[in-house]
Amino acid sequence: ARAGRPVAVVTTTGGGGAMAVDRLGGAGVALAGAPEALRAAVRAAHGLEVKGGRLIDVTLAGARYEVMKAVLDGLLDSGELAAVIAAIGSSAQFLPERAVQPIIDCTGHATPLAAVPLPQADRALEMLAAGGVAGFRTVESMADAVRAFLAWAPPRDLAAGAVPAALGELPADATLDEAAGLDLLDRLGVPTVDRRLLGPDSPVPADLAYPVVLKVVSADLPHKTEAGAVALGLADRAAVEAARAAMRGRLAETAPGARLQGWLIQGMARGVGEALIGYRLDAEAGPVVTVGAGGVFAELYRDVAVRLAPVDLATARAMVAEVRGLRALDGWRGRPRGDLDGLAAAVAALSRLALDPRRRVQEAEANPVIVGETGVVAVDALVRTAAG
Missing domain, CATH: 3.30.470.20 (ATP-grasp fold, B domain)
Known part of the structure; x- marks a missing residue:
């Protein structure tokens, strides 16, 4: 359920809070601002206007214990958020007890709470850790952790099924040529293209349905496109013969050590x-x-x-x-x-x-x-x- 909910960022420092919001947004994390009901409650109780938008900026005026705690409690109790992040400003360095205490006192909610001092403040991080709040030294590490938290899922039972006995015998520590690789996919139940396998010097069959693709079969050429070992859209037998001759010459120059095991002729597969x-x-x-x-x-x-x-x-x-x-x-x-x-x-x-x-x-x-x-x-x- 948490993967479908947004995250809220509360800050007393606009610049640092913006860094946190930008990093979370770049990590693909959805963000939410303060609900109007919470903004109205803070306005009535503390005379403070909490700004709207994706960043909940209470400003330096909202750094007071009772204001910060009210905002955090309201967000944590809303039931609408995956997590709440407090981005603490320079007060985390100079007044860590005042800046961190309202955050620590908001633990115990069902919604997770974390904090990141901006700039880094070792004493504030020590207090957060002692109070059971996840503290981060950088917005980068915070965003990575939030993204991982939202993506987490409980361990699942792996799908069971019959062991693919039709795999047959396979050579150890080897790269299969493409024809053998496609045959393996066939045996697993992966649909594969219609094809003909020819020997190195076999004639081109007379009954092909054109256009076709011609490929070199060689375990020494796992990436055939880069080696010039694939020709597409060949319209007739003469085109296949010409492409085959050109490939022989190209391989003799670019991959003289590659073993030529044969030729694969495939139909032209088309899709969306x-x-x-x-x-x-x-x-x-x-x-x-x-x-x-x-x-x-x-x-x-x-x-x-x-x-x-x-x-x-x-x-x-x-x-x-x-x-x-x-x-x-x-x-x-x-x-x-x-x-x-x-x-x-x-x-x-x-x-x-x-x-x-x-x-x-x-x-x-x-x-x-x-x-x-x-x-x-x-x-x-x-x-x-x-x-x-």
Whole structure:
């Protein structure tokens, strides 16, 4: 419930309070000002006009014990806030007992309370700690802590399911070529693109449905786009032959040590957008699954949702909803609506790698996954296995 509620910042110093509000806003934390009922009560009891807006600035005149305590108590008792932050001005340095005492005396409410002296005041921080109030030395650390507090959720039971016995035998400590990686996704239940695997010198089949994509198959080229090992939109057999010859020459110059294991010919998958789904064994957290906006900019934007793996469909749907770059696929401004449920199902399917008791896969990524109006399809795969 607290994740959907705003945070209030009360201050006696406009500049310092503004710093706190700006930092919280930059962290994505919603902020709320003082309710009109509280402003009226303070006006009637203490003759003080509490300013409106996102920053509750009681000014230096409101630094009196009874005023600060009344404002804090009113906010903490409102039941509408996730937390209340007191940004204390220079009085925290020079008059710490007067500045900190009303904050300490407001502990015990259901709503959490924290404080940040601006500028830093060691004595005030010592008093806050002794009084059971979280105190922060900087607005940066305060905002990070508030954001983490709002995002916290109780531990959940990880999704259970059948161990994917169809994984088959996998080499240890190796990078699979793309064809083998796509085959692995198939066995997990992640939809993959229609494709043909050719040997290094195999002729181009006569029965292809054009246009097609041509890719080099090589475990030594995990990032084929940068290596010039992908050709899109090839319209006929002659175009495929020409692209294949050009790739051979390019690889001989740019990646002479790369092993050419064959060629992958895929249909041109089209949709309303692209996504990335990934799985990895984290050294500290264990198996985790991710989903984000896909394509060549995925690493640049780092707009991803992460969970411990495996996940069920409901959790995968929540992950998809977190990714800002995927919101345009949900019918934004009249655009076609993508199959985000299908994308969530692919996330859940990939996360089942965590059920392998031998934990043979270190990392698996499909990027891009083309999101259509009906269905999704992975067109690229990168899989690394764990050391034996």
